[in-house]
Amino acid sequence: MVSLKLLSLFLPSLATATTLLSDPALIAKRNTTLPTKFGILLYPGYTALDVFGPLESINIYGQAHTIDLYLIAATLDPISTNNVFTTASNSTSYFSVLPTHTFATAPQLDVLLIPGGIGEVLVDEPLQPAVDYVASIFPSLQYFLTVCSGSGLAARAGVLDGKYATTNKQVWDLTVAKGKKTKWVGKARWVIDGKIWTSSGVQAGMDLMYAFVGEVWGKEFAVSSAQGMEYLPNVDARRDPFAEVHGVSSVYDDLVMEDGRIKE
Amino acid sequence: MVSLKLLSLFLPSLATATTLLSDPALIAKRNTTLPTKFGILLYPGYTALDVFGPLESINIYGQAHTIDLYLIAATLDPISTNNVFTTASNSTSYFSVLPTHTFATAPQLDVLLIPGGIGEVLVDEPLQPAVDYVASIFPSLQYFLTVCSGSGLAARAGVLDGKYATTNKQVWDLTVAKGKKTKWVGKARWVIDGKIWTSSGVQAGMDLMYAFVGEVWGKEFAVSSAQGMEYLPNVDARRDPFAEVHGVSSVYDDLVMEDGRIKE
Numbered sequence: 001m002v003s004l005k006l007l008s009l010f011l012p013s014l015a016t017a018t019t020l021l022s023d024p025a026l027i028a029k030r031n032t033t034l035p036t037k038f039g040i041l042l043y044p045g046y047t048a049l050d051v052f053g054p055l056e057s058i059n060i061y062g063q064a065h066t067i068d069l070y071l072i073a074a075t076l077d078p079i080s081t082n083n084v085f086t087t088a089s090n091s092t093s094y095f096s097v098l099p100t101h102t103f104a105t106a107p108q109l110d111v112l113l114i115p116g117g118i119g120e121v122l123v124d125e126p127l128q129p130a131v132d133y134v135a136s137i138f139p140s141l142q143y144f145l146t147v148c149s150g151s152g153l154a155a156r157a158g159v160l161d162g163k164y165a166t167t168n169k170q171v172w173d174l175t176v177a178k179g180k181k182t183k184w185v186g187k188a189r190w191v192i193d194g195k196i197w198t199s200s201g202v203q204a205g206m207d208l209m210y211a212f213v214g215e216v217w218g219k220e221f222a223v224s225s226a227q228g229m230e231y232l233p234n235v236d237a238r239r240d241p242f243a244e245v246h247g248v249s250s251v252y253d254d255l256v257m258e259d260g261r262i263k264e
Numbered sequence: 265m266v267s268l269k270l271l272s273l274f275l276p277s278l279a280t281a282t283t284l285l286s287d288p289a290l291i292a293k294r295n296t297t298l299p300t301k302f303g304i305l306l307y308p309g310y311t312a313l314d315v316f317g318p319l320e321s322i323n324i325y326g327q328a329h330t331i332d333l334y335l336i337a338a339t340l341d342p343i344s345t346n347n348v349f350t351t352a353s354n355s356t357s358y359f360s361v362l363p364t365h366t367f368a369t370a371p372q373l374d375v376l377l378i379p380g381g382i383g384e385v386l387v388d389e390p391l392q393p394a395v396d397y398v399a400s401i402f403p404s405l406q407y408f409l410t411v412c413s414g415s416g417l418a419a420r421a422g423v424l425d426g427k428y429a430t431t432n433k434q435v436w437d438l439t440v441a442k443g444k445k446t447k448w449v450g451k452a453r454w455v456i457d458g459k460i461w462t463s464s465g466v467q468a469g470m471d472l473m474y475a476f477v478g479e480v481w482g483k484e485f486a487v488s489s490a491q492g493m494e495y496l497p498n499v500d501a502r503r504d505p506f507a508e509v510h511g512v513s514s515v516y517d518d519l520v521m522e523d524g525r526i527k528e
Contacts, residue, residue, distance in 0.1 A: 038357070048323070049493065052316035055359075056466065059312070062357030063349035069357040078362055085327035093302070093326030093333040095319075096362045098342055170492055201494035202320065206467075228434055229313065230465035230506040232498070242494040 035110035035142050035216060039070040041153075042099055043130055045083035045119020049202050050147040054113060054209035060225045061217060072106045073099040074129050083118035103133035112141055116148025116201070121171050131156045144196050145212065147205030151198045155179025164193040164262045168201035169246040185262065186250035187243040189234055192260040200240060207234045211260060299374035299406050299480060303334040305417075306363055307394055309347035309383020313466050314411040318377060318473035324489045325481060336370045337363040338393050347382040367397035376405050380412025380465070385435050395420045408460050409476065411469030415462045419443025428457040428526045432465035433510040449526065450514035451507040453498055456524040464504060471498045475524060 038058055040051055061067060073079050078096035086094050101107070114134065120127065134157035138144060146154050151167040152175035154160050161181040166188040168175060176184045185191050190199040190208035199208035210233035214222035226233055237260035243249065256263040302322055304315055325331060337343050342360035350358050365371070378398065384391065398421035402408060410418050415431040416439035418424050425445040430452040432439060440448045449455050454463040454472035463472035474497035478486035490497055501524035507513065520527040 047320070048316045049320040052312045055357075056311070056313040058357055059345065059350075062355035063347075063353055065355070066353055067355045067357040069355075069359065071359055081323065083327075086323075089327055089330055091326035091329070091331045091333075092364075093319075093322055093331040095333065095335055095364075098360045098362070100356075100359075169494065201492075203470075203493050203495040227506060227509050228465075229467050230433065231467040232505065234496070241496065242491060245491050 036066060037068045037070070037108065037110045039072050039101075039106060039109040039112045041112060041114045041130060041134070041150075042071055042073040042079040042097065043117070043119050043123075043127055044080055045123065046079070046081060046115045046117035047148060047202055048081050048095075050115030050117065050150065050205050051113070053203060053206040054145070054147065054212075056206075056229050057209045057213050057222075057225050060228060061213065061221065070101050070106060070109065071097060071099045072101045072103060072133070075099075075102055081117070084122060085118060103129055106133075106137070108140060109137065110142040111145060112137060112143075113145040113147065114150035114153055115205075116146075116150040116152070116168055120149050120153050121168075121174055127153060127156075134159060142195065143212070143216075145208065146196075146198045147208065148199065148201045149175050151175065151182075152178045154196075154198070155182050160196065160198075163196055164191050164252065165196065165198040166191045166200050167198065169240070169242045169248045170201060172246065172248045183252060183262075184250055185252045185257075186248045187238060187240050187253040188257065188260070189237050189240045190260050191237070191257075191262070193262070197260070200242060204240075204242075206231065207237075210235070211237070215259075300330060301332045301334070301372065301374045303336050303365075303370060303373040303376045305376060305378045305394060305398070305414075306335055306337045306343040306361065307381070307383050307387075307391055308344055309387065310343070310345060310379045310381035311412060311466055312345050312359075314379030314381065314414065314469050315377070317467060317470040318409070318411065320470075320493050321473045321477050321486075321489050324492060325477065325485065334365050334370060334373065335361060335363045336365045336367060336397075339363075339366055345381070348386060349382060367393055370397075370401070372404060373401065374406040375409060376401060376407075377409040377411065378414035378417055379469075380410075380414040380416070380432055384413050384417050385432075385438055391417060391420075398423060406459065407476070407480075409472065410460075410462045411472065412463065412465045413439050415439065415446075416442045418460075418462070419446050424460065424462075427460055428455050428516065429460065429462040430455045430464050431462065433504070433506045433512045434465060436510065436512045447516060447526075448514055449516045449521075450512045451502060451504050451517040452521065452524070453501050453504045454524050455501070455521075455526070457526070461524075464506060468504075468506075470495065474499070475501070479523075 082094035148168040155178040346358035412432040419442040
């Protein structure tokens with residue numbers, strides 16, 4: 001039994017989110033509908049935090065609005081975070097998640113998010129079905145998000161050609177090689193180019209998502225949801241100390257960037 | 265095929281971790297063995313980020329050392345993050361994870377981590393098996409970790425009686441009521457009392473885990489793993505802006521705290 005008293009503790013942040021849905025100025029500004037159908041592409045050896053960091057914001061929003069989440073993989077078999085290193089160390093420090101759809105059965109999406117992971121960095125040919133899926137669905141998406149080396153998979157699908165994007169800084173060289181026509185930005189926590197939102201490594205996905213929900217669902221929701229998850233976001237897309245830590249730079253590092261978008 | 269060149273990109277951080285395992289000063293300092301068996305207690309409606317934030321550090325360590333991870337629930341049925349709010353909004357923005365063990369079959373553990381979640385805050389009697397499990401296994405643990413309102417479940421098991429602990433700040437009142445003998449610290453990102461490590465809400469679990477791996481596996485590993493996940497940790501346990509945001513304070517807020525431990 002859930003009492004009204006208990007529910008009321010959650011209502012302040014939920015009420016804010018509900019109000020935003022009917023804000024005509026917000027809707028007019030985008031001149032489109034709000035995204036409600038989120039797909040997350042999964043593959044063996046993906047990095048969990050690339051998914052579950054950003055997903056927290058979607059979870060919170062989904063508690064006051066009807067949001068659909070699809071976990072999409074090659075088959076409906078459980079997808080594990082296990083990778084060659086865990087196997088080599090004889091560790092069992094991985095877990096399995098149940099996909100909800102396959103590339104063949106996935107419905108129309110508003111947003112697709114692609115996580116990174118050792119399963120993307122060190123795996124080539126077995127991920128071709130995922131690459132093909134991305135290439136086929138990309139045109140119909142409202143937004144396309146990648147976290148960490150997930151932008152490598154996207155690059156292989158050709159959807160980042162001629163676009164600004166960033167990626168994991170620790171394995172930068174490996175990833176940028178997958179997209180020779182991509183304008184890879186080194187010093188960037190996240191980058192936005194049109195409908196394409198790409199973040200740097202792992203935990204950067206949460207900063208990207210904070211910026212994303214702020215633009216899509218409003219600043220008030222972004223702030224209240226971050227407060228609810230007790231998260232202090234990095235709101236400066238150019239603030240990327242890990243580019244330096246991992247010795248990464250690019251020719252686009254000195255261009256003016258506004259809220260993640262390069263000003264040409 | 266994984267080439268040596270590819271592996272070498274990951275080796276710097278892995279090599280550091282491997283070296284630490286044989287550091288006699290580190291081992292002597294603890295006068296005990298390093299933890300290798302990690303259990304995570306799962307229940308319906310847990311908060312994913314409470315688990316997968318901290319788990320990232322364990323994952324990274326587990327790539328160079330044999331670490332066992334057990335996902336422990338009441339049964340082996342998939343455990344979903346769905347909760348009353350998602351159900352009420354008709355959202356499908358939740359997912360399921362496969363447990364590896366039940367409370368009855370779980371092996372001996374070195375570390376048990378308890379996440380928080382709406383499934384803990386708003387659920388009472390159905391979680392009694394989890395409470396009983398915590399009470400029974402607590403004495404044999406080397407370390408006991410809670411994230412967010414997971415300390416509420418711990419308090420119900422009686423294991424926080426007379427101990428300093430903290431918890432989620434947004435639903436503070438609900439949680440502290442579950443442990444009338446617990447010394448709840450308001451202004452704290454995390455608190456350590458003996459083998460008990462408790463964190464504030466959701467993303468605070470990552471700061472707790474950063475401090476934990478620094479003490480247990482060494483500062484060098486903590487730093488390199490954070491750099492690998494591109495994460496800037498909050499290293500000051502007293503730095504807790506969300507206590508103020510959510511109007512939380514306690515009589516212990518002005519006591520001296522050193523690395524999360526209250527100095528009496």
